[in-house]
Amino acid sequence: MTLSTEQVAHVAMLARLGLSDEEMERYREQLDAILAHVDRLQQVDTSQVAETAQIGGLVNAWREDVTGECLPKEAALRNAPRRVGDHFEVGAIQE
Amino acid sequence: MSELTTAGLSVTAMAGLLRSGQASPQDLAAASRGELDRIEGLHAVLRRTGELAERQAARAARLLAETPEAAGPLCGIPFAHKDVICLEGVGTSAGSKILESFVPPYTATALQRLLDAGAVPLAVTNCDEFAMGSSNENSAYGPVGNPWDPDRVPGGSSGGSATVVAAGAVPFALGSDTGGSIRQPASFCGVAGFKPTYGRVSRYGLIAFASSLDQIGPFARTVEDAAGVYSAIAGHDPHDSTSSPAAVEPVAAELRRGVQGMRLGIPREYMGEGLEPGVRQAVEAAFAQLEKLGATLVEVSLPTTDAALSTYYIIAPAECSANLARMDGVRFGLHVDRASLTDTYLQSRDQGFGPEVKRRIMLGTYALSSGYYDAYYRKAQKVRTLIAAEFDSAFETVDALVCPTSPVVAFEKGAKSDPLSMYLCDVLTIPVNLAGLPGISVPCGVSAGLPVGLQVIGPRFQDGRVLRVAHAYEQATDWHSRLPGPVPGVTA
Numbered sequence: 001m002t003l004s005t006e007q008v009a010h011v012a013m014l015a016r017l018g019l020s021d022e023e024m025e026r027y028r029e030q031l032d033a034i035l036a037h038v039d040r041l042q043q044v045d046t047s048q049v050a051e052t053a054q055i056g057g058l059v060n061a062w063r064e065d066v067t068g069e070c071l072p073k074e075a076a077l078r079n080a081p082r083r084v085g086d087h088f089e090v091g092a093i094q095e
Numbered sequence: 096m097s098e099l100t101t102a103g104l105s106v107t108a109m110a111g112l113l114r115s116g117q118a119s120p121q122d123l124a125a126a127s128r129g130e131l132d133r134i135e136g137l138h139a140v141l142r143r144t145g146e147l148a149e150r151q152a153a154r155a156a157r158l159l160a161e162t163p164e165a166a167g168p169l170c171g172i173p174f175a176h177k178d179v180i181c182l183e184g185v186g187t188s189a190g191s192k193i194l195e196s197f198v199p200p201y202t203a204t205a206l207q208r209l210l211d212a213g214a215v216p217l218a219v220t221n222c223d224e225f226a227m228g229s230s231n232e233n234s235a236y237g238p239v240g241n242p243w244d245p246d247r248v249p250g251g252s253s254g255g256s257a258t259v260v261a262a263g264a265v266p267f268a269l270g271s272d273t274g275g276s277i278r279q280p281a282s283f284c285g286v287a288g289f290k291p292t293y294g295r296v297s298r299y300g301l302i303a304f305a306s307s308l309d310q311i312g313p314f315a316r317t318v319e320d321a322a323g324v325y326s327a328i329a330g331h332d333p334h335d336s337t338s339s340p341a342a343v344e345p346v347a348a349e350l351r352r353g354v355q356g357m358r359l360g361i362p363r364e365y366m367g368e369g370l371e372p373g374v375r376q377a378v379e380a381a382f383a384q385l386e387k388l389g390a391t392l393v394e395v396s397l398p399t400t401d402a403a404l405s406t407y408y409i410i411a412p413a414e415c416s417a418n419l420a421r422m423d424g425v426r427f428g429l430h431v432d433r434a435s436l437t438d439t440y441l442q443s444r445d446q447g448f449g450p451e452v453k454r455r456i457m458l459g460t461y462a463l464s465s466g467y468y469d470a471y472y473r474k475a476q477k478v479r480t481l482i483a484a485e486f487d488s489a490f491e492t493v494d495a496l497v498c499p500t501s502p503v504v505a506f507e508k509g510a511k512s513d514p515l516s517m518y519l520c521d522v523l524t525i526p527v528n529l530a531g532l533p534g535i536s537v538p539c540g541v542s543a544g545l546p547v548g549l550q551v552i553g554p555r556f557q558d559g560r561v562l563r564v565a566h567a568y569e570q571a572t573d574w575h576s577r578l579p580g581p582v583p584g585v586t587a
Binding site: 007008010011012014015016017018019020023028029030031033034035037038039040041042044046047049050051052053054055056057058061071074076078079080081085088090091092093 | 405406409424460469474479522529586
């Protein structure tokens with residue numbers, strides 16, 4: 001299994017990581033090595049096995065649909081790098 | 096009280112000083128601060144809590160004076176916590192540049208419960224960036240020195256928390272464990288480190304790495320202290336829907352029941368070729384000690400063990416790639432201003448994250464991407480089921496498992512530059528997270544002057560049983576009472 005540079009660039013874009021060419025090549029090599037190791041998984045017979053996502057045995061955690069205490073607006077905004085009044089400022093996503 | 100020295104004192108010993116009037120919470124905080132100054136050269140602490148500690152110590156003093164019967168065993172006891180657990184008003188950066196300026200607007204439930212119990216938070220400890228690492232060398236703020244040999248790593252990712260307890264600066268500290276990040280540094284530093292059953296301690300306010308694996312737990316100088324901290328932080332939390340609603344069993348009484356008549360299993364696969372001879376020797380001596388205390392030791396097999404690392408290195412990166420998507424430079428954290436929003440994301444994340452975090456985000460994003468999901472992520476989740484089932488069936492014949500915590504002792508800084516060789520450090524702790532089990536590491540000897548850890552693993556929600564075995568072993572030995580010497584290059 002060998003990853004192509006295009007595949008690595010595609011994954012970096014999915015992950016929104018603006019990697020340099022040098023980083024791209026390094027991760028290509030390292031991910032190759034890790035994926036070769038991880039191939040061990042394919043040798044395990046899981047034909048009769050269901051997936052586990054929640055190991056504690058919980059299924060659903062319900063609560064009453066009532067308004068409770070929540071983070072005050074000012075506290076939620078305190079760490080914002082950019083804000084306008086009571087809002088987070090986000091760059092334009094459409095021209 | 097300027098003569099007061101608290102180096103290496105346990106929670107229980109400090110509580111004794113408070114109850115007998117020999118020290119106030121402020122005295123203990125001041126003395127522990129002095130101890131933290133003494134080990135500053137190890138770089139285990141990223142920041143102090145400032146006047147919050149003063150306020151909390153004063154509050155503890157009032158509680159002890161006015162309602163001593165209502166003040167619990169942690170009231171007035173100083174501690175430290177890992178830089179991934181949010182404390183309102185005190186910087187929490189997850190060892191990352193991307194959160195360098197982040198000040199949490201709320202406090203994690205586990206920390207809040209300690210504050211409510213009157214404990215005094217003194218310091219935020221260094222760790223691998225976003226808790227990803229086994230040596231603390233992935234911290235964006237520089238590595239931590241092992242108190243037994245500062246040229247060696249303290250383990251990771253909770254290396255700072257392990258170090259401050261091992262050096263005797265504070266009697267306990269909180270860490271988090273996703274693949275061994277409490278137990279492995281506890282082993283490398285020679286202290287007790289306990290990862291509770293998944294879901295026992297609320298993850299609310301814990302900066303998420305891999306949500307199906309993460310668990311907060313204590314480092315302490317004794318198992319009894321670890322049990323006390325666990326009792327204070329465990330229990331259901333409506334803020335964390337994965338926290339268990341089942342009542343927490345009282346562990347204090349169970350702790351003292353000993354191991355007489357217990358059946359303890361040694362997983363054959365955990366005693367394989369990769370063990371350093373000194374680790375094998377120390378752990379086998381611990382097995383003999385447990386037999387002397389009346390336990391029966393038998394060999395068991397967990398055949399899918401060799402696939403656990405692969406399973407983990409799909410599931411944990413997959414979850415981290417999703418969790419860390421929130422680091423977008425919009426609501427908090429590093430913001431690199433660019434003309435388009437996409438470029439802002441790309442540059443904020445590229446400049447904010449370190450190499451290991453990027454590597455895991457890349458790996459996880461790949462495993463979750465279209466066309467690879469079934470082959471990697473779904474497959475890993477199925478193997479996870481098998482690994483958990485093998486533990487469950489082992490626990491039908493034995494009460495608990497005993498084995499090494501790490502196949503090696505603390506290694507030198509810079510010794511493991513290849514990511515895979517670093518991942519292999521956690522080969523004996525990772526399966527426990529995959530199966531959601533409670534596990535503890537306690538000191539059980541030394542190899543070439545460096546601590547070795549014995550790991551005790553129990554069935555889900557049998558946290559008390561794990562603590563009981565570890566306590567019985569610890570009380571019969573004195574490895575836990577050793578303190579490292581002065582830190583070289585650091586004047587007292």
